[in-house]
Amino acid sequence: MPQPLVGSFPYDKVKGTAVPKPTRTASEQGYVSEITKGIAVTMTHFFKNTRAMVRGERPDPVVDPMSEGITTLEYPDQKRPYPERFRGVHRLTHRDDGSPRCVACLCCSTACPAQCIYIEAGEYGGKDKRHGYERYPVKFVIDELRCIFCGYCVEACPCDAIRMDTGVHPVPYDSRDQFIYGKNMLLAMASQAGKQKHENPRAEPPDADYGPIERLAGHH
């Protein structure tokens, strides 16, 4: 049966070193001088920060993030630039005539571990130079809620048709259907530098510098 906790603490039976009680000076016990010191610290911060705020001399939160003073980034107004290779929302690159560079080979949707890419392939029309030569995506849908932003689709693409260099992180929306980006939406995106074209030097049929490979007309 446990003993009730009465009497003095058995200091002689407990092994260990006693932590001495902190000694306090008269000025510490008198509060006033210590409070004055504390308020002096906060006042210093207050005046420095207010002054920087009034004069618009706050340290740049991007360039001097660890400065003394207010280094808060006021997010929607100020944005910290993403690194160059940041994987943001996808975009589909353009050819010179504005058509998608994508040839609907389904490499990306096959590589996608989250299975968030849906592509419906279609043939170009009979008059088109590319008729019978390559296909194009009739539908190109990415479910951005499913996407895990691994970048495998970009790696898998043989045509540099899909890129994740928009620098835009997925935006919160009101409903789930708004997260499903269609072809037009993906084609409308641009890279961080504002480019809508690809980065790959290889030219494709409608591009101006396309030349070496010419299909025989009428050959299917």
Next chain:
Amino acid sequence: MTLSSIIWTVVKILIVVGFIVNLSAILTWMERRQSAMMQDRVGPNRAEITVFGYKIRLFGLLYPIADAVKMFTKEDFIPPNADKVLHSLAPMLSLFPPLVVLGVVPFTDTLCLDNLHEVVQKNGVVASNWHFFSSWIEQPSCSLPGAKNFIDGCCVIGCQTAGVVHQPWAEHFGTCPANVAPGMIGAIHMQVIDFNPGVLYVFALAGMGIVGASIAGWSSDNKFSLMGGLRAASQLVSYEVAMGLSIVGAIMVYGTIRLDEMTRWQGDHVWGVFVQPLAFILFLTAAIAETKRAPFDLPEGESEIVAGYLVEYSGMKFGMFYMGEFIEIATSSALLVAIFLGGYNMPFLHRDGITIAVGDAVVWKQHIPHILVILMQAGAFFGKIFVLCWFQMFVRWTLPRFRYDQLMKLGWRMLLPAALANIFLTGVILIAFDRTGTEFQERMGVVGDFVNLATAIAITFVQLWIVIGFFGSTQPAIRRNAFNKRARSAGEIVEKALAS
């Protein structure tokens, strides 16, 4: 009671209540923004309205408006088992006392309505033959035996105007010439309630604040509320005692419990903080404790009892508690100003203008029309309140909370004995001062003038410091460390990449 006096009372109530309510709204903004400045944050600055296509933010000053809209439109929830009457009554009981406490606090000297453009001297004599650029008014000579000089319409020892012998400094200050002249509106005392209890009225109403908090705690049907209410009751009762006793020393020095007379005494001598420094500190501490804010925010104690007696309140009922708390800051600041910081007085600003004088030696004198003096006094009074509120915010955001036993120990074992010692000491000094000769007392008067001079210089210096510090042209030094250097180079790379 005439019609004009009723109108003037209404006007005074509007001034006081309007000031105090608006100040409390500004204080809610100030608390957030100031604490942000103290803690290296930005603080709230995003509430905006769009006027003609322009987005106006006003440094976050629109937050109180947004808060008010939120409070009014929120659901007013009463717990099912709560006492519905008391639950609704408690916010009113805690908002009402701080609103009416300021009724006895004078915010300017007596206003002489018929002499606004003239120079009214201390004893109510109007100096008609003055103009701005001649600093001296033709004074009647002092024929009384022993009179040295003629200052402010009075001989220094005693003076004779219109066949009446006045004692200077005493009861005749704040009178107006219109008092005697028939058919005039007359003198207006610039406090809402002009009656004798003064400080007693203040304490009677301040004591009512306990009722609101403890009823709120009891009626909410919540154990946290109840504990908060109990804590509020015990804390407020404890600090009420220290508060009341700390002021006794000041009452002994001033010889009155009327706040307007206290203020006049300080205008004629020195500010109360210099004669009663200990009482000032004790009163300040007790006043902060009475506002139930950190470091004395045990009744609300978020970490252990959620929000104390406020747990079950929402909507505007919570808003009333919140408002009452901020109004209490303003009223306690106003009381501190009136009792210890000279009220509406500034050093050397007298009823007839600015007189910089040490002892009998007048350094500079400028007469100022009555209306301007009144406006300057009002500005001084409200400005001092604002500065003191600002200081209380500093205390609230600097100090950590007391433990409950520490709180009680501080109240009963430190503040109370110190207040009693202050009373005893003040009594001894007062008796000793009365036994000394006139010469010593005159010398102390000169010392008081020097203190006034020091105060004036200090105030001027601080104002200059703020103006130069804020608008001077020096660049602030940003201290850079290794991390910053790395971050800076990384940032430059990013910027270059973006530019290319």
